[in-house]
Amino acid sequence: MTVPPAEHATATPGPIPPPGCPAHTATGPGGATRLYGPAASTDPMGLYEELRAAHGPVAPVLLDGDVRAWLVLGYLENRDVASRPTQFSRDPRVWHGWTSGEIDPETSPLVPMIGWRPDCVCADGEEHQRLRGAVTAGLGQFDHRGLRRLITRFSHQLIDGFCEDGEVELVSRFTEHLPMLVLIHLLGMTDEDSPELVRAARDLFKATETSLASNAYVLESLRKLVVAKAARPGHDIASALLAHPAGLTEEEVQHHLRLVLLAGYETTANLMSNVLRMVVTDPRFRGSLAGGQMTVPEAVEQVLWDEPPLMVCPGRWANGDTTLGGQEIKAGDMLLLGLAAGNVDKTIRPDAETPVHHNRAHLSFSAGTHECPGQDIGRIIADTGIDILLTRLPDIDLSVPEESLSWRSSTWARHLTALPVSFGPRAPQGFDSLAPLPAPPARSEAVPAPRPVPASDTAGRTGPRPSWWARATRFLRGR
Numbered sequence: 001m002t003v004p005p006a007e008h009a010t011a012t013p014g015p016i017p018p019p020g021c022p023a024h025t026a027t028g029p030g031g032a033t034r035l036y037g038p039a040a041s042t043d044p045m046g047l048y049e050e051l052r053a054a055h056g057p058v059a060p061v062l063l064d065g066d067v068r069a070w071l072v073l074g075y076l077e078n079r080d081v082a083s084r085p086t087q088f089s090r091d092p093r094v095w096h097g098w099t100s101g102e103i104d105p106e107t108s109p110l111v112p113m114i115g116w117r118p119d120c121v122c123a124d125g126e127e128h129q130r131l132r133g134a135v136t137a138g139l140g141q142f143d144h145r146g147l148r149r150l151i152t153r154f155s156h157q158l159i160d161g162f163c164e165d166g167e168v169e170l171v172s173r174f175t176e177h178l179p180m181l182v183l184i185h186l187l188g189m190t191d192e193d194s195p196e197l198v199r200a201a202r203d204l205f206k207a208t209e210t211s212l213a214s215n216a217y218v219l220e221s222l223r224k225l226v227v228a229k230a231a232r233p234g235h236d237i238a239s240a241l242l243a244h245p246a247g248l249t250e251e252e253v254q255h256h257l258r259l260v261l262l263a264g265y266e267t268t269a270n271l272m273s274n275v276l277r278m279v280v281t282d283p284r285f286r287g288s289l290a291g292g293q294m295t296v297p298e299a300v301e302q303v304l305w306d307e308p309p310l311m312v313c314p315g316r317w318a319n320g321d322t323t324l325g326g327q328e329i330k331a332g333d334m335l336l337l338g339l340a341a342g343n344v345d346k347t348i349r350p351d352a353e354t355p356v357h358h359n360r361a362h363l364s365f366s367a368g369t370h371e372c373p374g375q376d377i378g379r380i381i382a383d384t385g386i387d388i389l390l391t392r393l394p395d396i397d398l399s400v401p402e403e404s405l406s407w408r409s410s411t412w413a414r415h416l417t418a419l420p421v422s423f424g425p426r427a428p429q430g431f432d433s434l435a436p437l438p439a440p441p442a443r444s445e446a447v448p449a450p451r452p453v454p455a456s457d458t459a460g461r462t463g464p465r466p467s468w469w470a471r472a473t474r475f476l477r478g479r
Contacts, residue, residue: 032060032068035312035336041409044311048073048341057345058325061336063411064110067103069315069334070327075345075363077325078337081316082368085124088335090370092116094317096332112204112215113314113412114334119255121370128369130246135256136373138240142186147377148384154181155388160428163392167399170389170419175272176202178385179265179378186377187257188229188236193221201265202415222257226250260374266413267365268378270309273416275300275386277405280398280421289390296387298358300379305349305356308364311340312412339363392429396421 033051034040040047048071051059057074072078081088093116097103105111116122120131158177162168180198181191196217203214225238230250233239237260241253248256278285278299288294294302316335323329342363344352356362365372372378390396399422408415 032062034062035411036064056326058327069336071336071338073338073341074325075342075348078342078363079367087319088316089319090124091122095334109211112211117255118252119259134241134244134246134248138237139374141240147380151182151381151384154178155385156429159392163426163428166425167422170276170421171273176269179268179381182381183261183264186237188234188238189225201262218258222254226254264374267309268381271382274307275303277419281402297383300382302355304364305343305362308339310413313337313339313366393423396423
């Protein structure tokens, strides 16, 4: 894939990182810290704090191949960059690295993450509005209640596949599987596409030597889908994009389907794994859920604050010289949004141990005009899938020592590799034999106003909220 340089791109070198990173971190040219390799993989959050202590809210870092960039660590600085598209462009062709020889666009594993594509993520201004409007309409066509029914069906089918065994590895059998099943259904693909797409999607985010090939596989799969839907439209995202008044080309539709698939799958699978890990390893977290002090959606939101599924978001590019967080940013410099680091910035969250159940001001879905348009669907998948699993298997327990859990890390994200649990064996509920799933129902034209909640339901309520534990008890008793 060749990335054409923008006409206004400069040939000046990237930021010259000052020395000062802690001695035990992996440093490269100019003393900048590498965001890849063993040091970054072992304890990324610790690395971010070391960078913050050494450089403040914006730090010089190196990506794979010692490609230079700025990592934005501060919460307010992250929001500033995300909210000023005229100063910090989303179009990677602004980057001077394409013309300075800092990267080989034909071989670098960074290209699938930072290369230009004809999608709304790589566009600004009116072009961004045109493309994002089509994506928002494609995602918004599904009724949320219908989505929950679809996710419920898939969740029960997956759980039926292992509930009699009394043990299961949840990452491969549930948290990675469920989001992909839902997303390929919404996109208009078939279940047979799921296994290979899971592998390719994971490989893309690892930035390995096979990332380019995985990216090509995903694009080719989606090209075939676009051709099929152009001939026979259905009620799915692919068909909606093709028919949208914005007039997307087939190539633009293909790349937006890639965006929805990769972003939706990666973040939702990681989010579900992180929440379930907390359930089986943290007694206080589990106790709050079981006792009704915290609902599943609130648990999901807490994990979005503490352990974002995407830790670093690529990227922004400076349209001109500016100052950010005390650092001199030059035109054409690359900036990375440090979502995980920003969420624990002490300037807005002095005590990271204090729960943040009811606050959605975190950075986990980015911010500004490029804030994730599919976050509601991701939340619905996570909330519904986790709730059903805990209702049907309320006694799940970690079956290995907690210290033996391992992660696979890249510059962008940290993935739990396995979560083995045990539970009392149970008979399946018979969801394997259900008829083929219909398309999710469309959102109705007239949406009824929400029913007001009586004051007696909220004011003066002193007891705990209904918990998944109570619902599980009723479920197991056949009520």
